[in-house]
Amino acid sequence: MPPYLTMNPLGFPILSAVIFLPLAGALLILLLRDENRIRITALATGILTLVVSLVLFFSFDPGTPLFQFGERLSWIPAYNIEYVLGVDGISIMLIVLTALIAPLCVLCSWKAIAARVKEFMICILLMETAMIGVFCSLDFILFYIFWEAMLIPMYLLIAVWGGPQKDYASLKFFIYTLFGSVFLLVAIIALYLANGTFSIPAAMFRGYGFHFQFWVFLAFSIAFAIKVPMFPFHTWLPAAHTEAPTAGSVFLASILLKMGTYGFMRFCLPIVPQASFYFAPFMVVLSIIAIIYGGFVCLAQTDMKKLIAYSSVAHMGFVTLGIFTFTLYGFTGAMLQMLNHGVTTGALFLMVGIIYERTHSRQIFDNAGLGKFLPAYVGFFGLFAVSSFAFPGTNSFVGELYVLISAFAKSKPAGFFAVIGAVVAAAYMLRLLKQIVWGREDRRDFKDLDIREFIYLAPLAVFVLWVGLFPRPFIRIMENTLVHLHAQLDKIAH
């Protein structure tokens, strides 16, 4: 084992298990015909993966910044490419989040997807494999294969089961993200030629020349900024979110957007630190533009999905703001916001999906005034909406507070403008909430939440309150990794 990787204390290769369980489930589904069995198999696979990922979570040792549960096999020796897996404090939470979201996506598509159930469930499970693979890979090529392979099922989810403008949205999504990724590939090859290996930890903190770092940072950040998406690369997001089926939107919001910020933390900061310092002011400005611009665009939306999509742009702005302040508070806040946004925005998309199944409209006006006759629905909606604009007591408040503290510590104007963005967030979310609860007087007959919907909303609601009231267990998991990263960066800065 290389020095950055600690042995796997469990008796079996748990990371491979988490990655490939969904793939195995997808292969099993290939053999099934009955639609209900397909749904049940997909759900069972998702739950099993979640259980294994929880085992991983609870055996994770938060006391070390090293990569844990290492697995290492030679793969393409001619190019020094290896199959290396490992998790640290940054990736472990995202893996659990992915494993949590996937079965919820299966559940929320139980009735909404009536056509081509088999292909749909296979796509969902393939997505899960690729996404967990991205967070576990410690080899650039392995990472890149998962990173790109993710595009295919996501593309199909939008292009086959999407809304009326699915052609446009899916194509734009694919081409936009691929455009970023090819530069990532070029940067990866450049790092290989500099290091002689595709190992990710081996490429960190090597003190490359500034010129080299400059270009590698640009190549990396095109890929990641498109994925986040940062302003001005965000235009694919509203289209893709609006046209995707509910499960697709949830995956996009909860996990795919995190890939970009994960990329910044995993690659940009440790591999090209000097260039990251150099570009940080630009990134901070872009983040603040995203926060304020995203907020104002939200104020003008009449489509619920579009509103939530643009709010994602604003929320992800907080994450990149936290990352590029280079303080420990900023990193912690960014990590927390990644999780919070994944849960809260994912939940809001689920809420839109639920009401869409009843009213067949995503327009705010068509879904207004539900307060009297859908009490449970509106209760959940209210919780997630207030969480979305970082109301104290909910999860986003903790994350945003961390980010704001670090932003003020670093630069007062940055903090000031970020606070304005937070206020705008309250304005558009409260406006949406007001409409949904009291917006119309007339009585319509819709069923309130059924058991299935209740089941997949409940864990998200618990998370919202838990992190909001007692975030310590979650921070403890990632603390050491972030402290280590911050210390390393500090050494270079001084």
Added chain:
Amino acid sequence: MTLLPELYMLLFAVSFLFLSLGRKKAAVIAAAKALVLLGFALTLACSGARGELFSGAYRVDFFSQVFKVLLSAGFTLVVFMFEKEDEVENIPEYFMFLGFSTLGLMILVSSVELISIVVSLEISSFSLYAVVPLRRAQTRTQLEAAMKYLFFGAVATGIMLYGMGYLYGMAQSTYLADVAAKLPQFLAQPLGVLALVFTLTAFFFKLSLFPMHFWAPDIYEGASDATTTFIATIPKLAAAALLIRLAMLASSNPGQLAAIIVVLAALSMTLGNLVGLVQKDVKRLLAYSGIAHAGYLMMGLLALDGEGNAAVVYYIAVYLFMNLACFYVVMLLSRGGENLTINGLSGLSRRSPLLALTLAVAAFSLAGIPPTGGFTGKFFLFVSAFEAGYLAIVIIAAVNTVISIFYYLNLVRVSYSREAADPGPLRLAFHEKVLCYLFNAVILFMGLMPYGLLDLFRRAV
């Protein structure tokens, strides 16, 4: 042992000359399938053969045997894909010509002397000139295609002979080994570089590299599906082999040759991909995709070392399978023998999920998306070109990948998200399903498990 694959292929071709006297079409096709499979087994068995024949003009080594196995595998698959008895006339003669063409290519990859190269190349080309017009649906296009192919081919050969004349003038010998010994002192002058580039031109033609690409779209459109499948895959294998062999002549001083290759590669991939964007006919689209891929392939040649050459061999091998997969879908969808348009793909995923999947895997592979073989092959090319210091062409190729995804994705999009005009399900026979699964498996295998094959190719070059 050393000549067994070639002798067998000769026997194969000649036996169909006699079979053309008979009348039973079905029997001929069955016989062709059986014989070609035997041929593949023989070629595989002879892959360890070594030796030099005809006073050193003909070298049987691991490099040539690897290509013979690839050629034989490709030819076997083409014969197995051949379904439409009514698409071409004169089936026995058709197989005879294809057999002779493959024979010529097999001899070509073993030739290390200029005259043998010319003769074997012409054996292969003349058979193809005869095959292009053999299409049942009599329209003008296949005749036009045949004439174009003949004239462009003749011009390419002429330019090659011109270059070879200079090579002979410099080396006083037609043996490549002698040329390699003498050429370095001329490489600093235009003479040496031009002689080499002219000699390469015939293979640029086979590979449909800019500026020898003009024939490809018309021939792909005009020839029958089976003929196009052959022309689009098998001769390109041999062309890649000879490009490696001839480009290595300049390995001592690659400067100017490399500059020319960079420009041709960049133009070829950009032109192929941009024109590919507006195509309506699937075969024409694949022709432009082939032009672009010829450009990608050139990146591996730039390094002029073993690693780059192995990348070229790997890529052309993947290219064989992903192209065959695409053409197989085209063949099965146009059962009447007419050309398939992109709109003709609509609703494919409902009519036949397996065909749609095969097309999707092949298209993603052509575009170079992991985890398919197209990505892995392209990645090796990128690394070797980058390592040799040609960053610009790597970036151009990367941007081209993004351009090309538009039309490859279009194939997938139409077959998955459009509703069919003809909603009737498409029934595939058992062996058709087997071939589809085979293509998918090979493309994914070459994407995820490249090490065995790559090591093999590295030993070969």
